[in-house]
Amino acid sequence: VQLQASGGGLVNTGGSLRLSCTASVGMVNYFTVGWFRQAPGKEREFVAAISWTTVGTDYVDSVRGRFTISRDNSKNTVYLQMSMLKPEDTSIYYCAARRSPRTGLSRDDSDFGSWGQGTEVTVSS
Numbered sequence: 001v002q003l004q005a006s007g008g009g010l011v012n013t014g015g016s017l018r019l020s021c022t023a024s025v026g027m028v029n030y031f032t033v034g035w036f037r038q039a040p041g042k043e044r045e046f047v048a049a050i051s052w053t054t055v056g057t058d059y060v061d062s063v064r065g066r067f068t069i070s071r072d073n074s075k076n077t078v079y080l081q082m083s084m085l086k087p088e089d090t091s092i093y094y095c096a097a098r099r100s101p102r103t104g105l106s107r108d109d110s111d112f113g114s115w116g117q118g119t120e121v122t123v124s125s
Contacts, residue, residue, distance in 0.1 A: 008119030021095030
């Protein structure tokens, strides 16, 4: 499964962006997908994940209530709607799919493969 992340850009504090993660094949619909981010000089961190069943979601505490992850299986796409953005959200955002199909939520990036190329989000203060 190949993933392509898009939708990043420059936004003011308090603004919104919607990131998209589109898969090359419909098989992604059987995979849990996660969003991660990595700021310069920092380790990659988990942001959010959505289960392949679409029922389960998980968020890191710092984005809970501001970010919403969703998926449209008819478009082979997972979205990350980001609102009330803060300068500390500035990062490169990556999407990835769990290594095995029909497996549940995880925050461990070693459980994920098929990483997209990343899309850059910059929040100005």
